[in-house]
Amino acid sequence: MTSKHRVALVSRDTNTRHQLANYLTSVGFDVEECGELALPTAYSAVVMVAKDDIAPDSLETQVRTWIRHTKLQRVVVVTSRPAALRALLLAHAARLYVLAAPAFGWDVVDALRASGPGPLPRGA
Amino acid sequence: MIRRQQPASIVLEPTMTSPVMRAFDRVLRAVAAKDVTVTFVGESGAGKEVMARRLHDLSPRRAGPFVPINCAAIPEALFESELFGHERGAFTGATERGLGKVEVASGGTLFLDEVAEMPLAAQPKLLRFLETRRFMRVGGTKKLEVDARLVLATLRPLEDEVRAGRFREDLYYRIQGVVLTVPPLRERRRDIPMLIDAFIARLAAIHDCVPPRLTRSARAALLAYDWPGNVRQLRNVLELATILRSGKTIRVHDLPAGLERTARSSAGPTIATFAVDLDQPLNTIIDRVVERVIDEEGGSLPRAARRLGVSLRTLQRRRA
Numbered sequence: 526m527t528s529k530h531r532v533a534l535v536s537r538d539t540n541t542r543h544q545l546a547n548y549l550t551s552v553g554f555d556v557e558e559c560g561e562l563a564l565p566t567a568y569s570a571v572v573m574v575a576k577d578d579i580a581p582d583s584l585e586t587q588v589r590t591w592i593r594h595t596k597l598q599r600v601v602v603v604t605s606r607p608a609a610l611r612a613l614l615l616a617h618a619a620r621l622y623v624l625a626a627p628a629f630g631w632d633v634v635d636a637l638r639a640s641g642p643g644p645l646p647r648g649a
Numbered sequence: 650m651i652r653r654q655q656p657a658s659i660v661l662e663p664t665m666t667s668p669v670m671r672a673f674d675r676v677l678r679a680v681a682a683k684d685v686t687v688t689f690v691g692e693s694g695a696g697k698e699v700m701a702r703r704l705h706d707l708s709p710r711r712a713g714p715f716v717p718i719n720c721a722a723i724p725e726a727l728f729e730s731e732l733f734g735h736e737r738g739a740f741t742g743a744t745e746r747g748l749g750k751v752e753v754a755s756g757g758t759l760f761l762d763e764v765a766e767m768p769l770a771a772q773p774k775l776l777r778f779l780e781t782r783r784f785m786r787v788g789g790t791k792k793l794e795v796d797a798r799l800v801l802a803t804l805r806p807l808e809d810e811v812r813a814g815r816f817r818e819d820l821y822y823r824i825q826g827v828v829l830t831v832p833p834l835r836e837r838r839r840d841i842p843m844l845i846d847a848f849i850a851r852l853a854a855i856h857d858c859v860p861p862r863l864t865r866s867a868r869a870a871l872l873a874y875d876w877p878g879n880v881r882q883l884r885n886v887l888e889l890a891t892i893l894r895s896g897k898t899i900r901v902h903d904l905p906a907g908l909e910r911t912a913r914s915s916a917g918p919t920i921a922t923f924a925v926d927l928d929q930p931l932n933t934i935i936d937r938v939v940e941r942v943i944d945e946e947g948g949s950l951p952r953a954a955r956r957l958g959v960s961l962r963t964l965q966r967r968r969a
Contacts, residue, residue, distance in 0.1 A: 538658070545659050553712030574658050603658050605850065608857040625854035626658040627847055631702055631715070633659070638714070 530569035530598070531555045532637065535562045541574050548630045554637065565591060570599040570637055574626075581609030592617050601636045603628050656847045663699050664844050666948060667837035668940055673700075676829060681707035686826030688764075689802040694881030695831045697802035698762060705758040710798055713757025718750045721766035728771040730787045733778070739788025751784060754797035764801040764824075765810045769817070776820045799824060834876040834883065839948040841872050841883070848884050852891040859896030866901050872947050874911045939967060 532554045536542040539560075546556045549572070557568070565571050571591060575584050584602070588610060591600055601622045602610060610623050622636035665674050680687055681704045689697040698717060705715045723731050730739070734749030751759060761767070767775070778784045779799070783792045801824060803810075810816035834841070845863070853860040863871070876882055886908065890899045901909055926934075939957065946952040954964040 536658075541657065541659055544661060548661050551711060552706070576658070605658070605854040606857075607854055625851050627656045627660050627851055628658070629663075629702075630659055630661045631706060 531557060531567065533557050533559055533562055533565045533568040533571045534574075535559050535571060536574035537561070537576050537578075538574065545572070545574065545630060545633070549634065549637075552634055554634075562591075564594055565597060566595055568597065570601065571597055572601045572633055572637070573603070575602060575604040575606075577605055581606050585609050585613060588621070589613055592620060599637055599639075601633055603633065656843075656850045660847065663696065663703055664840045664847065666843060667839035667944065669832045670837050670840060673829070673832060674703075677704055678707055680704070680827050680829070682709065684709075684798060686799045686801070686824050688807065688824070688826060688828045689800070689831050690806055690828060691802070691804070691831030692833045692877075692879055693804055694879035695833050696880050697831050698760065700829070700831055701758070701760045701762075701800045701802060704800060705760075705798075708758070708798065710757050714754055715758050715760065716750050716754035716797075717760040717762055719762045721763040725768035725770060728768055729774055732771070732775065733784045733786055734789075735787040736789045739786070743788070746786070749784075749786065751778065751795055751797060752786075752793065755795040757797060758800055759797045760800045760802070762802045763804065765803045765805060765807060765816055767816075769815070772817045772820050776817065776823055779820075779823050799826075834879045838872055838944045842868070842947045844880065844883060845871060845887065848887045849891055852884075852888050853895070856888075856892050856895075858891055861891060861894040861897050861899050863899045864901065867899050867904060868947070870901050870904055870908050870911055872945070874908050935967070939964065 534542055534546050534556050537560055542558050546558050549556045588602060591597060599620055603624045603626050605626045607623045607625050614621050614623055624632050665671055689700055691697050702715055732749050732751055734752055735743050735747050737746050783794050785792055807816055807821050811818050811821045849860050886905060890903055894903055942956055943953040950964055951961055954961045
């Protein structure tokens with residue numbers, strides 16, 4: 526994934542979103558911030574920083590919708606509940622990256638740039 | 650029991666609250682902007698790769714790739730191919746062209762971890778590349794050029810390896826650059842509380858556990874221990890405790906034996922000792938004592954003030 530690709534950054538936490546957006550922009554990504562996102566068709570990748578108040582089922586449904594109904598090359602989810610995405614991760618290992626929170630900003634960068642499937646987190 | 654604030658979901662800077670790490674970070678920022686080779690020297694588990702990654706993030710090459718390679722983990726026979734890549738048919742099993750780490754790192758940073766473990770036979774090839782910035786893939790005939798910054802890490806100073814005949818002197822002088830020593834965890838105790846909270850949150854997420862809480866005495870034991878295996882050892886201790894005490898409380902006797910002994914010996918009536926250089930100015934000595942007590946209290950100024958027998962305001966003024 527190169528800087529030419531547009532990345533949607535989804536998080537309900539404004540502070541986290543701004544800081545991560547600045548960081549991703551500084552390393553060459555074209556980032557658009559969103560509090561929520563229904564169907565990200567205009568992007569090549571989505572990064573979602575899921576807060577703990579999102580129920581595991583809702584998180585799974587949201588990510589499943591993005592993967593099924595868009596041509597996103599990569600979906601990166603940072604969550605304290607990676608196990609909620611286990612089944613999805615097994616089915617879509619080439620497109621879906623799940624990072625256990627807290628994750629370094631550079632882990633998100635590596636997930637966006639990775640060319641192959643990501644490793645399965647042990648909890649996922 | 651101490652309730653701590655939930656760590657942020659995204660960490661943009663490694664934990665660097667201790668004075669020694671703040672000073673280290675200032676040097677890192679200054680060096681990052683310059684295109685010089687940097688060698689990190691530090692004990693195992695001290696966080697050399699994290700610092701190398703931070704250096705890359707702070708550098709003008711941050712939009713390029715960061716490519717780590719562990720020199721100790723690659724068999725000698727594969728080293729050249731791993732570093733410089735290979736052409737199709739270069740050797741048995743090479744069914745496709747493979748890019749080497751040097752090529753992948755073009756425009757970014759190539760991080761050679763445990764560089765002292767690099768096979769002697771591979772060292773002249775790296776030297777040749779560093780002199781010309783050109784290389785050939787194994788089995789190739791075309792010279793390729795890349796622009797990658799070299800960052801190295803080693804457990805022991807490379808001078809020692811040169812003296813012992815395990816590292817080529819000419820390569821040592823070529824890569825010497827700026828040498829930065831990553832402080833061991835025992836010299837940056839004030840970072841331990843934040844590291845504990847971040848590790849427990851992350852390990853609980855990884856292992857699908859409910860983050861356990863630490864009793865005050867368990868936290869004190871973690872703060873007092875000398876951590877010969879540094880941050881990696883702290884993580885490993887917390888990994889087991891997080892799994893075994895999911896949703897419960899981590900007590901001192903849930904910690905490994907060495908830590909439990911530390912807790913027992915620090916629980917009795919002890920006299921804190923501290924070497925003082927009497928040739929230093931009084932203000933410097935006072936500052937050192939103050940910082941040491943703050944470190945021992947895990948960065949808590951109210952607790953440090955109580956222990957020093959001064960008001961919080963006095964302590965804050967002293968540090969302003």
